[in-house]
Amino acid sequence: MTYEDLWRPLAAIYGSGEAKAIVRYVLDVRFGMSTTDVYCGKVTQLSAEDCHELQKMTDRLMKAEPVQYVLGQADFCGRTMKVGPGVLIPRPETEELCEWIVSSNEKYRAPDTFSEKETCNIRPAILDIGTGSGCIAITLSLDIPSAKVSAWDISAEALSFARLNAAALCAEVTFETQDALVPPDDTARWDIIVSNPPYICQRERTDMERNVVDHEPHQALFVPDDDPLLFYSAIARYAARSLKRDGRLYFEINPLFAGDIQTMLHEYGFTMTETRSDSFGKERFIKGVITGRKQ
Template identity: 45%
Template sequence: MFTSAKSLFDYIVQNVTAYSSKETKAMAFMLLEHYLRLRSVDVMVDKPISADESQPNWDKIIERLNQSEPIQHIIGATFFCGLEFKVSPSVLIPRPETEELVRLIVKDCFWEENPVKIVDIGTGSGCIAIALDRFMSFAKVWGWDVSDVALTVARENAHRLLSEVTFEKYDILKDTSFDGQFDVVVSNPPYITYAEQTSMQPNVLRFEPHLALFVEDEDPLLFYRAIADFCTKHLKTDGTCYLEINELFGEVVKQLFLEKGFKKVEVIQDMYGKDRIVKAQLSA
C-alpha cells in the first residue's frame, strides 16, 4: 500500500518497461488520476495518500501494461472531444485524429437552422455519433454497426453521456433495406491493410478488434465504395460525406468518389500533416 503520490508515481514509472519514459509517465499520471483522483501537482508536492483510500493491485496493472495491453482497456474508459467514453476490446479506442473529423462537421453544419440528419456508419463505441449529438443540439443522429457487442457499448455510452443517438444494427456491405435520406454521412471504416501489420504497435494489433481495423489487401477501398454507393441513394443533393482514411489512399479515395458522381471532393490533412479526411459533396 503506497502512502504518497510521488512514491506511487515513481514505482509505476520504474516498473513499466514496455513503453518509452515519456509514455510511461503519461500513463502513470492517468492511473493516479483515475484511481485516486491525484493530479500532476499532487505528485510534485508528494501529497499523502490516505490509509482509508482504496487502491487497486498496482503490480497487476503494471504487468498488464508490460504485456502491451492499452491503458484505456485497463481503466475502461478514455476521453474523446472532452467526453469520457467507455471502451473495451470490442471497440476501437477513439483517437485524437478522429476528433478532427468531428470538429470539421460541427464547423460546416454550425450555420444550419433546420434539423440536420446524420448517420455514423461503423459507429463502434459511438464516439463520433455521440459527440456530434452533444455538440449539435439541432441534429438528429443515428449510429450503425454490424457488431452487436459494439452497439451495446455505444448504447451504454449514450446513456452515460445523456445522448439521444439512435443506434441500430446495419451492415453497409450487405443491407439494402434502408429507405431515407441524410444531410451528413460520416464514417471511420476499416482501412488498414493486412500488409501493414508489421508496422503496427502491439497494443493495437493484439488488443483492438480486427473487424474494425483491417481490410483485405486486394480491396482496400471496399468500405469506401460501399459508402459512396450508399450516398448516391441516401445522401441529400446538398449533403456531405465525411470519411476518415488511410493516409496512403487519400487520392484514390478522392478519385473513387469523383467517379461515383460527386462534384466536389477534397482530401484534408490531420494535425500531423498526413492525409486523413475525405470530404465529398454531391453538388458543387
C-alpha cells in the first residue's frame, strides 16, 4: 500500500484534505512515521504484520468510525486521553473552555506560595458534570494543582475510561455515578461547576457528519427538540444552591441557544454572566456567578 492508496478511498467520506490528515495521524501514532517519512514512501516498507494491522484500521475508517476510536486515543490540552465507543470524543472547543477556567482562576494555581492555613482556605472545590472521558476534570486537576476535583457521569462505560485516564496522567479526581437531571440536595458545596452537557437537538442530526451520528454515544450528544435546555436548566438549578458565595458556573453551549441560556441563568440568580466565542467565532461558552450567599 502507498500513502495514496490509503487516503484516496477515505476522501469519499471526509474529502481529500481531511482524509490525508487522518492517514498521516494514524501512521504517526501507530507506526511512528513522520510526515517526511510518509512523503518519502516509507509506507511501502511496512512489515507484513504492520500492513495487516493497517488494513484492519483502514477498514474501520471506511465505515466512518472516528479515527480516535480506531486508535483508542484522543489529544486534549497537550495530553493523551484514552477513548473508545461509548465515550464522547473530546473536542478542541472544549479545550478552550478549560483554558478559560484556568486563566480566570489564577489565584488557585500556585499552592506552594501559600502557608498551610492559607492553602486549606484557598483550595477550590470543582465539579465537572457529565465528565465523559474525564478530559475537563483531569485538565483542571492538573492545571489548577490546589483544586479538589470531582466528576459525575451516568455512564459506567464513560467513567471507566475517565478513571483510566486519571490514573495514567496522575490526576487526582473523584469520579461518581450521578444523573445530572436528579442531582443530590447539596448547599454551598462547590467553588466552580463546569459542564459540557448534551445540547444538540434531534432536528440537527441531518446536518451532522456520519462519523459522529453513527458512532458516538447519543446520550452524550442529543436533547429533545422541545426541551433544548433540559440539562442546562437542571444543572443551573443545582448550581444555584450548591455553589458557594461568588461561585462560578461554566457551560459549553449550543450557539443557537446562547441568549436563552443567559436569560435562564439570570432567572436562577446568576449575575455577571459572560459569553465567549470559540475559535470559529461561534458563541460557545457562558459563565455565571452566584453572589450574596452566606458561606
